[in-house]
Structures are given as C-alpha cells and as structure tokens.
Amino acid sequence: MLSHLKNYNIILGSRSPRRQELLSGLNIEFETAIIDVEETYPREIVGVDIPMYLAEKKANAYAKKLDENDLLITADTIVWLEGKVYNKPKDKAEATNMLKNLSGKTHQVITGVSISTKHKRKTFHVISEVRFARLTSQEIDFYLENYSPYDKAGAYGVQEWIGYIGVEFIEGSYFNVMGLPVQRLYTELKRWDK
C-alpha cells in the first residue's frame, strides 16, 4: 500500500511516542525528527486554525533541511472547550483544573496536520468530539498521581485509565484524540502526487 511513495523519505516531525506509534500502524517506513518551536500563535487565531497554524510553524522550522525526496509530516493537537484552548498543563493545579472543567461535558479535540515536500504543502485538520462522564475528585487525583498528563493537551490521555473510566462517547476518530488522524492522513498520502 502507498507504494507510489516508496521513493520518498518520510519524516515524522514529532517527539510524541503516540504519534510515532500511530504512524507505525499505517505500516509505512519513516524516520523521526525533533523540531523545536515555541508553540505560540497570533492572538487573533482561534479554534481549528490554531493547530493548523502550529503544524505549519513546525513544518516551516524544518523547511530548509528538506531534501528533494523528503516528505515531512508535522502535527499539533489541541483540546477546545467553550471557546478556550487547553494545552499541556504546567503543574498539578492546572491539570486538576483542566480535568474538572472537562468533567461532565463534551469538548473537541482538533489535530492540524501538514504534509510538506520541497515543492508542495497540504495542511488539514480533523475534529473529534469527546464526552466525559462526571469525574469525582478522587478519580482526578488518582489519575494525576499515577499517570502522566503533563505532555498531553487537556491533561489526559484517552488511551490511559482516565479514558477507560471517563470517556462516555466519541464522535469522530479515536486516533485523532490520541494525536494523529491516521485514516485521513492515509487518504491524503494515497492522493499525494496523483
């Protein structure tokens, strides 16, 4: 599958182990690159445009290094609730607060993805809706003490205990909630250069 891309050197520009695992699941060979950018964006950008902007910012930071046969994939995931972005929490207090706000409500998880070669770029986004059950303070504490919310937008990993006990309902792609919308990415790669 995706044999039309066999002359490309596919590079995943992400240090996230979840994204690496998800891209591996597409059964394609790739290498990873660490791209350091400040995850900041202009104040006037909202909603889906935030992760698309950040995915492109990461692609731009790597653009000069792109060789003729390189195909770079960058991505950014945000949690969006009631007009506010939930990023990676700085400390336990912020993580607690985020999970209390997500509890009993439906939020959006939005991933922006950029596919870039030296001569072409395609950026898109995928939205998944996630409904959390009401979480008790004990459940939030137990999660924060036993798992690692600090590298995750919205302070939770859907594939961890909190996702098992807390996520009542998803509308859209589960893998997008994990950090990479692999079905849509596969479709875009299938169409690439056709």
Added chain:
Amino acid sequence: MLSHLKNYNIILGSRSPRRQELLSGLNIEFETAIIDVEETYPREIVGVDIPMYLAEKKANAYAKKLDENDLLITADTIVWLEGKVYNKPKDKAEATNMLKNLSGKTHQVITGVSISTKHKRKTFHVISEVRFARLTSQEIDFYLENYSPYDKAGAYGVQEWIGYIGVEFIEGSYFNVMGLPVQRLYTELKRWDK
C-alpha cells in the same frame, strides 16, 4: 477506585486477549476463566438481544462454579449491518465478503455484558456506530494476508491496520468496538451493591 469490590474475586470469562487488556486498563485485579459454549441463539432473537443472550449463556455455563465472593464478567460482541449479524469468519472467502459488505457503510458494533455473583445478575448492552471508508480489493487482501481476522466479529480489528486506514468515524465507545465497553462497565461496577 472500586475499593468496595475488594472482597470480590473478579473473574473475566473470556479468552479474548483484547478483553483481558481492556479490563486490565480499569486497574482492577482479576483472573480469567475459559467458558466453552456454542455461540448459538434462538432464531427469533435479533439485534442487541443477541450479544445479551450470549453473554448470559456464558454466565449460565459458569453459574454452578460461582463461589460466594466471585464476581463474573462475561461478554459477547457482534457486528450488525442491514439486519444481519456478522460473526467470526470461517475462512478467507467469508472474511473477504464481510469486509466488502462493510466497505463504504456504517455498521453497528454491539457488546452484551453480564455481571454475575451467586445472588445477582446485571446484563446490559452498548452500541457503537462505525463508518468504514471504501476499501479497495488490494487493501482487503493486504489486511487478510497480514493480520488475523478469524477470531474477530465482522472480520476486522479496529486496533489493527484496517482500523487505522479504514475507519472514518466512530459514534460511541471505541473500546466497545474492540470488545468491551469499559466506561459503562466501570460505571456498573461502581454502582454494584450500593
């Protein structure tokens, strides 16, 4: 969490490695039991009643062995499309046919779950909707030759390559599609004996 169940010996009556992995994700201790029943049901039973009937059939087969402190969990998952059940495929021809039928359509994955102690039983079901993209013959062949569809209802594992490239959309619980609706199960266990 679930400390009110600490005097129970929890038993998962399923040989499915996915169900064992999913129940482990709830962070509870349990053992597994292999329950052999013929997965047949009366002709007049349809839809959600099929996996509920089969979950209870499995529970009944183990009932005599239940000790005072045992809590048994049994489950059955079916794929339901256009008024027909898709079970585990017998051979490659049947698996190919199932995936061709699921391609480009939305089907339901329904899991029936029974929780049983010596004196009480609760049976429930959870439905997830799954929309498949159009799959090419090459994609179906590639999946059937490289993965293991024969122990899976509907001839696919959502957590395998075919789920990555093929599942466009889920409405409901992703873990239910894998074989066990862990969030609902956790909620039922939280309420148990209260």
